Amino acid sequence: NAGVTQTPKFQVLKTGQSMTLQCAQDMNHNSMYWYRQDPGMGLRLIYYSASEGTTDKGEVPNGYNVSRLNKREFSLRLESAAPSQTSVYFCASRTAPYGYTFGSGTRLTVV
Amino acid sequence: GENVEQHPSTLSVQEGDSAVIKCTYSDSASNYFPWYKQELGKRPQLIIDIRSNVGEKKDQRIAVTLNKTAKHFSLHITETQPEDSAVYFCAASMGGGADGLTFGKGTHLIIQP
Numbered sequence: 649n650a651g652v653t654q655t656p657k658f659q660v661l662k663t664g665q666s667m668t669l670q671c672a673q674d675m676n677h678n679s680m681y682w683y684r685q686d687p688g689m690g691l692r693l694i695y696y697s698a699s700e701g702t703t704d705k706g707e708v709p710n711g712y713n714v715s716r717l718n719k720r721e722f723s724l725r726l727e728s729a730a731p732s733q734t735s736v737y738f739c740a741s742r743t744a745p746y747g748y749t750f751g752s753g754t755r756l757t758v759v
Numbered sequence: 760g761e762n763v764e765q766h767p768s769t770l771s772v773q774e775g776d777s778a779v780i781k782c783t784y785s786d787s788a789s790n791y792f793p794w795y796k797q798e799l800g801k802r803p804q805l806i807i808d809i810r811s812n813v814g815e816k817k818d819q820r821i822a823v824t825l826n827k828t829a830k831h832f833s834l835h836i837t838e839t840q841p842e843d844s845a846v847y848f849c850a851a852s853m854g855g856g857a858d859g860l861t862f863g864k865g866t867h868l869i870i871q872p
Contacts (some may be wrong), residue, residue: 681859690765690848690862692802698858705760706859727827738802747793748860 650674654739654751658736661758663727669724669754677749679742680722681706685753686736691738697722703726729758761786763851765863773871778839780866782849783831792825792832793860797846806847807808807834808839844870 652673661667671678678699683691689719693706697716713725722741726733739751762785772778784792788854793808809816809832810822816823820839825832836843850860 688864690864691860692862693859696859704858707861745810747808750802750804752802 652739652741652749652751655752657752659757660717661726661756663730663758665729666725666727667729668726669737669739669756670721671723671751672721673718673739673741673745673749674748675741676719677741677743678686678719678728679744680716681740681748682712682724683721683738683740684708684733685738686735694724694737715716728758731758734758761789761851761853761861763849763861763863765849767846767864767866768864769867769869771869771871772839774841776839776867777841778834778836780834780847780849780868781831782833782851782863783829783855784851784861785830786853787830788853791852792823794821794834794852795848795850795862796821796825797848797865799845803848839868839870841870841872844868 655670681696682694686693692708695714697703700719713721737754740748742748765782788862790811795803797803807823811827820837821836846865848865849863852860
């Protein structure tokens with residue numbers, strides 16, 4: 649039972665490049681989330697998927713797109729990376745009423 | 760949307776003493792309040808949570824209290840140990856949490872030997 653798996657763990661992009669962060673969970677959770685964590689800012693919600701087939705914007709969605717591919721997988725895409733998107737990205741999943749389970753994170757640097 | 764304020768940003772206590780971290784939230788519709796512990800370079804780990812129909816919850820050395828009228832909740836750690844050193848985040852959510860959590864900015868807890 650791996651929980652929430654994120655790939656890659658580290659990535660360096662040049663400004664303007666695109667990439668997709670992958671997230672998969674094996675706990676049969678209904679809801680999945682993408683957060684970014686910046687120093688001194690806590691975690692901020694980018695997008696979420698309350699159930700398979702639905703996605704919604706969170707607090708900081710600009711510059712990102714998401715796809716809920718199936719119940720297990722929820723990907724985050726940066727179409728044209730900017731230095732302001734340098735951050736640590738965490739995927740999480742949950743089925744109410746239980747708590748959230750986080751992945752180990754992707755450390756992204758945009759130069 | 761929801762706004763969560765967390766204080767203090769840094770807390771240093773002697774080993775064996777108690778630590779208290781406080782959070783306030785803005786949206787009275789919030790009904791789920793978890794606390795996370797994050798060690799350097801690691802993922803956030805849920806340590807305790809409370810729902811709005813409960814005023815207090817305890818798990819060994821950790822307790823959380825909730826005051827819905829005042830819209831604040833607190834984390835209490837007793838008999839602190841070196842392994843309690845970490846960053847702690849409070850969070851709040853509506854709808855039982857399906858629509859995502861709003862986090863505070865974190866408290867860096869330092870346990871002095």
